[in-house]
Amino acid sequence: MKGPLGTEPLDVADERRITGRRRWELGALLAQLFLISAYVAVITSDLPIVTRTWSLGLLAAFTAFYILVPGRCLFAPLPVKIAVVGTLMALALPQLLVMGSSATAMWIFVAVVGGFLFPDWAAMGLGILLAVAMLLVDLAYGDPPSWELALTMVALTAFMAGFVGNIKLNRELRRTREALAIAAVAAERERIGRDLHDILGHSLTAITVKAGLARRLVGRDDDAAATEIGEVERLAREALADVRATASGYRKVTLAAELAVARSVLGAAGVVARLPAAIDDVDPSVRELFGYVVREAATNVVRHAHATSCTITAGPGWVQIVDDGAGTDGTSPSGSGLSGLADRVRAAGGSLTAGPRPEGGFAVRACMPVPTGPTRSAASTLDRQPR
Numbered sequence: 001m002k003g004p005l006g007t008e009p010l011d012v013a014d015e016r017r018i019t020g021r022r023r024w025e026l027g028a029l030l031a032q033l034f035l036i037s038a039y040v041a042v043i044t045s046d047l048p049i050v051t052r053t054w055s056l057g058l059l060a061a062f063t064a065f066y067i068l069v070p071g072r073c074l075f076a077p078l079p080v081k082i083a084v085v086g087t088l089m090a091l092a093l094p095q096l097l098v099m100g101s102s103a104t105a106m107w108i109f110v111a112v113v114g115g116f117l118f119p120d121w122a123a124m125g126l127g128i129l130l131a132v133a134m135l136l137v138d139l140a141y142g143d144p145p146s147w148e149l150a151l152t153m154v155a156l157t158a159f160m161a162g163f164v165g166n167i168k169l170n171r172e173l174r175r176t177r178e179a180l181a182i183a184a185v186a187a188e189r190e191r192i193g194r195d196l197h198d199i200l201g202h203s204l205t206a207i208t209v210k211a212g213l214a215r216r217l218v219g220r221d222d223d224a225a226a227t228e229i230g231e232v233e234r235l236a237r238e239a240l241a242d243v244r245a246t247a248s249g250y251r252k253v254t255l256a257a258e259l260a261v262a263r264s265v266l267g268a269a270g271v272v273a274r275l276p277a278a279i280d281d282v283d284p285s286v287r288e289l290f291g292y293v294v295r296e297a298a299t300n301v302v303r304h305a306h307a308t309s310c311t312i313t314a315g316p317g318w319v320q321i322v323d324d325g326a327g328t329d330g331t332s333p334s335g336s337g338l339s340g341l342a343d344r345v346r347a348a349g350g351s352l353t354a355g356p357r358p359e360g361g362f363a364v365r366a367c368m369p370v371p372t373g374p375t376r377s378a379a380s381t382l383d384r385q386p387r
Contacts, residue, residue, distance in 0.1 A: 028071070044366075112156050123161045127154045135147075176348065259275050270308075282316060313363050
């Protein structure tokens with residue numbers, strides 16, 4: 001079912017709840033108690049039967065229209081809202097010929113509908129206009145001015161305008177909540193996709209390299225081949241555990257572990273790995289992020305660079321991976337690789353640069369702002385590495 005604006009599908013229960021239709025119909029039904037006196041006045045009058053008949057017919061039409069129609073039109077186009085208010089006024093005006101000035105009490109219902117359907121300023125303008133018209137009708141009929149009814153009309157219009165404001169606010173809050181939920185789901189999918197790429201890309205590369213090494217060692221050095229097969233099995237088990245943990249959001253990446261894995265994978269691929277002996281100088285707050293950087297960069301070196309050596313250096317707020325290979329842009333048609341890594345680093349408040357070096361090879365460098373102090377001396381061994 002289409003919503004009130006015809007723009008979004010809503011089931012009946014949602015449509016009634018969001019637009020306030022159910023509450024309007026209940027309140028409008030109870031409000032008809034105030035029209036009982038009008039029905040009684042017409043029925044007990046001495047007017048001709050024809051006059052009483054059409055008067056009662058208009059009263060019944062007024063009641064049915066008031067209960068059933070406005071609640072369905074809260075978010076309808078403005079011309080429809082004007083038509084609703086105009087129809088109620090058209091049904092009420094002829095009662096002046098039957099009930100005299102007392103028929104203006106029906107205008108309170110018209111003002112309330114205006115407060116429900118119109119913007120605040122238009123609703124209050126309609127309420128005040130009808131209140132003034134009520135007093136002028138009293139004067140025209142020679143009756144005392146109905147100040148109480150006029151003030152009641154204005155007050156009820158203001159109350160209804162506030163009521164509708166709450167309905168619209170609830171509607172916007174509901175839509176905002178749904179939009180946030182959709183965004184959260186999308187963000188979680190993106191996180192899982194990025195982490196799975198990081199894990200599987202790295203692990204499968206390591207498994208491929210070690211399996212190839214084991215194949216070459218078979219028949220030449222069976223003990224070494226068995227060792228490599230054991231490494232393949234271990235990596236496969238770790239990859240399976242990592243995938244499960246990542247899907248649950250509990251996986252923890254460490255820089256030290258990734259450096260150890262990078263040393264093993266690069267060595268198995270025949271790449272001379274030069275890595276820092278310790279990472280004590282790296283700020284603890286960025287070690288997990290730098291672990292992702294090392295993992296992705298080392299994987300790209302093995303996959304694409306055709307390098308013979310790879311040097312990894314790190315400082316308090318930076319990590320750099322340099323190889324002497326042909327280079328790679330680190331991207332794939334799906335937008336993964338270094339582009340996804342750059343997004344991760346930017347989201348953490350840092351920056352990542354990657355590209356060929358003038359002297360040859362390829363360099364990846366991630367920088368993060370970290371606190372500076374006496375323990376972050378510029379004289380540290382790792383921080384003196386070329387930038």
